[in-house]
Amino acid sequence: MCRTLTAFPTACLERAKEFKTRLGIFLHKSELGSDPASVGKFERGSKHSKEGRNFSEDVLGWRESFDLLLSSKNGVAAFHAFLKTEFSEENLEFWLACEEFKKIRSAAKLASRAQRIFEEFIISEAPKEVNIDHETRELTRTNLQAATATCFDVAQGKTRTLMEKDSYPRFLKSPAYQDLATQAVATSASPSSCSVAEPFHT
Structure with missing residues (x-):
């Protein structure tokens, strides 16, 4: 399992870059396709999902607590994508x-x-x-x-x-999430940030 950036094999780094690029695109477009797999099933069944929050607010909420991340349809999908880069999905x-x-x-x-x-x-x-x-x-x-x-x-x-104590802190410190959060802060201050995001495919 990849534990640090320097320890990542090339393939692992490429997956991390893909995750970062993909999320950046999703943040700007807010046109996200649903995941038909187990993650998608959880999204439809979660009574705690913040359906009315836009994507920027959703992204910023992920760092507040692991519970908020798991209750977010996009958060679950993003965390799943991150775990894939560590081969611990x-x-x-x-x-x-x-x-x-x-x-x-x-x-x-x-x-x-x-x-x-x-x-x-x-x-x-x-x-x-x-x-x-x-x-x-x-x-x-x-x-x-x-x-x-x-x-x-x-x-x-x-x-x-194990996820909360180990993987979740690394997810929040990852360049992909840090960049996404920075963009979310900027976007949330923009008048164009009012659209509600749909779950995206991992």
């Missing part, structure tokens, strides 16, 4: 999958989806294995024996804490 994808999982009402679907999430993110050597301790992994495995909407709560909580 599985953490957010797992968190989002858990949010969707909690909405399932059918017991049969709950059990089936729980198994898929476990195999995709939790089990050792999973395709998108998240960084959790052995005890949490085993607790989650036990919870799946009688799957409920809360069976991933401990693992989700630990993954969220």
Whole structure:
């Protein structure tokens, strides 16, 4: 995983540059396409999204708290794009999958989806294995024996804490976000900054 700018391989730097360029373009155009993947699903389901805020206000809100970032449709997509440059997007994808999982009402679907999430993110050597301790992994495995909407709560909580303490500060300090925030400050002071942004594709 890329931890510092100097440690980034060329491909990683190119992805970071693409993220920065893409967000800059989105800020000016405010014409953003929706993400059909899990991020998009979360956006539609989030009751906390600030639908009435324009893009500049939204961007500046991301640095206020991790909760505000996660409650923003554009914030989730931007953070996801950043995590891709660090090859750690599985953490957010797992968190989002858990949010969707909690909405399932059918017991049969709950059990089936729980198994898929476990195999995709939790089990050792999973395709998108998240960084959790052995005890949490085993607790989650036990919870799946009688799957409920809360069976991933401990693992989700630990993954969220990891993102908040580790990835989120780096996201805020990244050149991409710093430049975006600077542009947002300038744009929010402009009369043309009143349009409401739509979620963008990552």
